[in-house]
Structure formats: C-alpha cells, structure tokens
Amino acid sequence: MSWSTTGSFLIPFPIPGAHLTSSRGTYVVGQLIGDGQYGSVYECVGPFDQPYALKMLRPANKPYHVVKEEWSREMHRLDSFRHPNIVYIHDAFEENYLFYLALERCDTSLRALLGHPLQPALLVELSRQLLMTLQYLHDNGLVHADLHAGNVLISQLDRAPIVKLTDFGVAQQLDGNRRWYRPQVANPKILVPELVTAGYTTAQSDLYQLGLLMFQMHTGQNAIDVNVPYEEVARQIAEGTPRQKAEALGTGIGNIIAKLLRRRDTYRYLSARDAWEDMRQLRWL
Numbered sequence: 001m002s003w004s005t006t007g008s009f010l011i012p013f014p015i016p017g018a019h020l021t022s023s024r025g026t027y028v029v030g031q032l033i034g035d036g037q038y039g040s041v042y043e044c045v046g047p048f049d050q051p052y053a054l055k056m057l058r059p060a061n062k063p064y065h066v067v068k069e070e071w072s073r074e075m076h077r078l079d080s081f082r083h084p085n086i087v088y089i090h091d092a093f094e095e096n097y098l099f100y101l102a103l104e105r106c107d108t109s110l111r112a113l114l115g116h117p118l119q120p121a122l123l124v125e126l127s128r129q130l131l132m133t134l135q136y137l138h139d140n141g142l143v144h145a146d147l148h149a150g151n152v153l154i155s156q157l158d159r160a161p162i163v164k165l166t167d168f169g170v171a172q173q174l175d176g177n178r179r180w181y182r183p184q185v186a187n188p189k190i191l192v193p194e195l196v197t198a199g200y201t202t203a204q205s206d207l208y209q210l211g212l213l214m215f216q217m218h219t220g221q222n223a224i225d226v227n228v229p230y231e232e233v234a235r236q237i238a239e240g241t242p243r244q245k246a247e248a249l250g251t252g253i254g255n256i257i258a259k260l261l262r263r264r265d266t267y268r269y270l271s272a273r274d275a276w277e278d279m280r281q282l283r284w285l
C-alpha cells in the first residue's frame with residue numbers, strides 16, 4: 001500500500017480493487033495510468049460499469065484546504081467548459097481526505113505518439129482540433145497555460161482521432177484583462193517568451209505552447225533543449241531558438257509553426273482562428 005503525508009496525517013492512496021463511494025454510486029479503482037505534477041490517474045469502473053479515468057489530486061504536503069480549492073477549481077472549469085474536444089467530467093467527490101475527479105477515459109495521450117514525425121494528415125487534424133479548442137477557451141476568456149503533450153488526450157485513435165484537452169489546474173480566467181501576471185512558473189518545459197521577460201501570460205501564450213507541440217509533432221524533436229537548468233531554457237526562449245528552428249525546416253507547416261513561436265505577440269498569430277486560416281491554405285491539405 002502506498003502512503004502520503006499531509007501535515008500530521010498518513011493517508012492511504014487507493015490501490016487496485018479499492019471501492020470509492022460518491023453520491024452517484026461506487027467506483028472500483030483499477031491500475032494506475034500515470035502520475036503528473038499534481039495528481040495520479042487510475043483506470044476505474046463506475047456505478048454503471050462504465051470505464052472512467054479517475055484523477056486523484058495528490059496532497060503533496062499541501063494543507064487540506066489548498067488541495068480542496070485546487071480540486072474545486074478544476075471541477076468547476078471542466079464542468080463549465082463543455083466542448084467535444086475537452087475531456088468530460090462525470091463526477092467529483094471526496095473520500096478519506098482525498099479529492100477525486102471521474103473523467104471520461106481516453107485511449108492515450110499525445111505524449112505516447114511523439115518521438116518521431118507524425119503523418120502530415122494526423123498532424124494537421126490534431127492541430128486543427130487543438131486550435132478549435134483554444135479558440136473556444138479564448139472566446140470564453142480562459143487561458144489554459146499548461147498545453148503539453150501529456151494534457152492532450154486522444155480518443156478513437158484507431159478510427160478518427162478526437163482530441164480531448166485536459167488538466168485545467170493551471171488555467172486562468174482572464175476576467176476582462178488581457179494579461180495574467182503569474183506568481184510562479186508552473187512548467188519550465190513549456191515556458192513562453194512573455195512569461196520569461198515580463199512575468200505574464202495571455203491567450204496568445206497558448207498559441208506559443210501549441211507551436212512547441214506542433215514542432216514536436218512535425219519533427220519528432222523538441223524545439224528547445226529541456227534537459228537543462230531553468231535559466232538555460234529561459235535563455236533559449238528569450239533568444240528565439242524555437243522560432244529559428246521552425247523556420248529552418250523550410251516547410252509550409254514549419255513556417256506556420258514559426259509564426260506561432262514568434263516572441264513578440266504583435267508578430268505571433270493573434271488568434272487560433274488566424275492560424276487555421278493559414279493552415280488550411282497549405283497545398284497538401
């Protein structure tokens with residue numbers, strides 16, 4: 001059995017076969033799918049024998065009320081942003097001081113597909129769906145701010161792949177502001193120029209993170225060397241290394257990625273819609 005500490009408590013994490021109960025019924029926990037910075041995700045079977053992905057927010061020595069706030073924020077975001085390309089939330093509950101989200105279970109994440117160039121048709125289709133999802137979020141004043149391959153889930157991979165964006169733990173409602181001044185950097189591997197140089201994030205920051213992701217889908221490689229200290233990652237971003245690499249590809253899609261990776265927001269695509277306008281013009285579409 002695995003254990004975690006929260007303050008003076010010792011709380012057992014769920015193990016395969018464990019039964020968890022919400023007001024909607026009983027969930028049977030299966031194998032661990034994976035761990036992230038903030039949570040662990042398990043296979044799970046719901047009250048009507050449906051397969052779910054059960055996300056448990058890891059306490060990680062944070063006070064109870066902080067974890068509860070994070071869980072509540074993510075639950076409300078997923079609940080209010082219903083879209084075919086956003087992972088569906090079925091239930092949310094607390095049991096034994098741990099907080100859970102019962103989510104639609106997807107086949108895989110984009111992370112599992114990376115490491116080599118994707119077929120152009122697949123790259124375009126996944127990018128199209130991501131752009132459409134970002135436009136929906138931005139039209140509703142939300143910036144995701146944590147767009148990396150582990151948060152891009154995919155359903156129906158063997159037929160017609162459907163993107164399911166997940167993990168709204170970092171996301172921020174802009175509330176009429178254009179810029180969100182952030183207290184801390186959540187994930188140094190997906191830094192954006194405006195965060196490095198001025199400490200803020202905008203909706204266009206999501207487009208930059210998508211550019212990093214599309215570079216990986218197109219080439220199978222990272223546009224930045226992420227296995228280095230934070231200062232070195234920040235230097236690459238501030239110097240515009242990702243854009244230079246995308247331009248050097250000399251491909252139509254490389255040019256679009258380069259424009260997503262512009263450092264100055266006036267030169268970057270202004271919206272996801274604009275980026276798709278260019279992508280749909282590519283000859284091989």
Ligand SMILES: Nc1ncnc2c1ncn2[C@@H]1O[C@H](COP(=O)(O)OP(=O)(O)OP(=O)(O)O)[C@@H](O)[C@H]1O
Nearest residue numbers: 034035036037038039041053103104105106109150
């Ligand atoms: N609804 C889901 N269906 C299938 N797999 C999922 C689902 N949600 C998350 N996963 C997988 O579970 C693993 C852990 O997810 P989680 O969101 O906790 O962390 P992460 O995205 O890898 O990283 P981080 O939280 O640090 O951004 C990942 O491999 C992710 O792809």
